Amino acid sequence: MTGSTSPAGTPSASPAPPAEADRLSGRLGTGSIVFMVIAAAAPLTVIGGNVPLAVGVGNGVGAPVGFIVAAVVLLIFSVGFVTMTPHVREAGAFFSYVTTGLGSRAGLGTAFTALVAYTAVQVGVYGYLGWAVNDLVVYFGGPEAPWWIYSFLALVVVAVLGYRHIELSARVLGVALVLEIAVVVIMDVVIFAQGGQHGLVTETFAPKNVFTPGISVAILFALTGFIGFEATAVFRDEARDPERTIPRATYLAVVIIGVFYALSCWALITGVGADNAVAVAQQTLAGKGNFLLDTAEQYLGPILRDVMQVLLISSLFACVLSFHNVIARYQFTLANKGVLPARLGHRSAKHHAPSFSSVVQTVTAAVVLLVLVLLQLDPLVGVFGSMAGVATVGMVLLMLTTSIAVLAFFARRPKLSGRHVVTTRVAPVLAVIGLAASIYLVLSNFTLVTGGSVLVSVILAIVPPIAFVIGFIAGGRFRLTADGDEDGVDGISTPSAADPIADQLPG
Structure with missing residues (x-):
């Protein structure tokens, strides 16, 4: 598609940006955005949950390399993503x-996919x-209660914070994140x-331990741990200086998350010993121990x-709050x-x-969660496992489509791409290859993520x-315009009066 013209034959104008009253604003710096993005990744949750899976079901002591590979793939993806950001x-x-x-x-196919993926991981x-809250209460001698009571209580707190200015959420996430990483x-x-x-x-870095059939499983669970890192761009309007803040935050988020995961996974393996790592991880998966907490007690003491x-509770809470903010802003942008x-x-x-939008997102999450509760699903395998599976497929599909979009964007602008071949062509091509391989790994081992049958x-x-197909079909109600800024950025506008479908759109 190359653009649309008005009935008079002149290019249709790009839509005016949302009225100032309906634009978000803020003074978020690089650190605040990085905090929210890393919080969405729930690093402590990944170390406690994904690492035992990568070690016990994946390539054993070579599992840390899986996190490095995932980080490299996402870093390569980020090059094209960041290069396109100013446009x-x-x-x-x-x-x-x-x-x-x-x-x-x-574009709308991508938006619908993102809404589904982020809602799934949040639920x-x-x-x-x-x-986790019920387990903590019982551990300290309190009464056992249905897990969903604590889930809905957390949902209410998230609703209150999400309703208010983003800087309040940033402060809450920042404190929680610093503590859990520390x-x-x-x-x-x-x-x-x-x-x-x-x-x-x-032995972690020995080729014989890295390049085993299990490396695909390790990379799969590593990718799951990065869900939400691209949300740096969602906070563009609330950033202090988006042209600098967003690229910096994106690179920092990927590097910090990747290094943190890889080093912590390596530390846990070192802590129990190479010969014991797989057995300890598998015991964790069987519910007979806890790789992270037991190792922490051995080296740090019971306190x-x-x-x-x-x-771990604050990590999970920070995660749902961060995704709540991201989804609310996706809806906000789509509404405008x-x-x-x-x-x-x-x-x-x-x-x-x-x-x-925040209120609507709260209601949506509550309804989906209620349905899963009524189905009497297990909170870990049935709720978390299945929803994380949906989110992982969605995330890789989103990044793959975005990398193709970066290639297409700069292919139409040889003056831009010619000056920066590595960032506008080479990196996006490598990202497409890496992400295509990643989605194959995810789908070929999908039952390990969901914990369900092949059919489920x-x-x-x-x-x-x-969700992508539905959005793709709905996207026919809009047309691209050929005009944009001085760099030739395409906008998206509602169709001219000649298109009767446009009249059916809300808003």
Whole structure:
């Protein structure tokens, strides 16, 4: 698609940006955005949950390399993503990039996929959070209660914070994140300083331990741990200096998350010893121990072990709060495009936040969670496992489509791409190859993520592609315009009066 023209034959104008009253604003710096993105990744949760899976089911002591591979793939993806950032002047993340590069159909397909993926992972973490809080209460001698009570209580708190200005959420996430990272870093340092169980496990990087059939499983669970890192672009309008802040935050988020995961995984393996790592991880998966907490108690003592268990709760809470903010802003952007009801695109005059969109997101999450509760699913395998599976497929599909969009965008602008071949062509091509391989790994081992049967896993796996198709069809209600800024950025506008379908759009 190359653009549309008005009935008079002149190019249709790009839409005016949302009215100032309906634009978000803020003074978020690089650090605040990085905090929220890393919080969405829930690092302590990944260390406690994904690492045992990568070690016990994946390539054993070579599992840390899986996190490095995943980080490298996402870092390569980020090169094209960041290079295109100055040419995408709205806070829509993947949706805006794909719309600019591939057109409104692919753009809305991406937006619908993102909404499904982020909602899924948020609901899944609510299940995990409810289970973890109940486990903590029982551990300290309190009464056992249905996990969903704690899930819905957390949902209410998230609703209150999400309704208000983003800087309040940033402060809450920042405190939680610093604490959870600090306690894991302390554990890592103590383990490496003491030499672990039998010395530093250098076998981790031996090719015979890395390149085993299980490397695909390790990379799969590593990718799951990065879900939400691209949300840096969602906060564009609330960033202090988006042209610098967003690229910096994106690179920092990927590097910090990747290094943290890889080092912590290596530390846990060193802590129990190379010969014991797989057995300890498998015992954790069988519910007969806890790789992270038991190792923490061995090297830090029972008090810090208890502190870490409490911080696991804050990690999960930070995760759902961060995804709540991301989803609310996706809805806000789509509403200002006329895709969703206009009310979702209004900014609160009091809180300067997409407050109504936040309320709608809360209701959506509550309804989905209630359905899963009524189905009497297990909070970990049934709720968290299945929803994380949907989100992982969605995330890789989103990044793959975005990388293709980056290639298409710069292919139409040889003057831009000719000066920066590595960032505009080479990196996006490598990203497409890496992400295509990643989605194969995810789908070929999908039952390990969902914990369900092949049939259930297939049904869950096709949810994101179905969302993309629905959005792709809905995208036909819009047309691209050929005009944009001086760099030739395509905008998206509602069709001319000659298109009767446009009249049916809300807002």
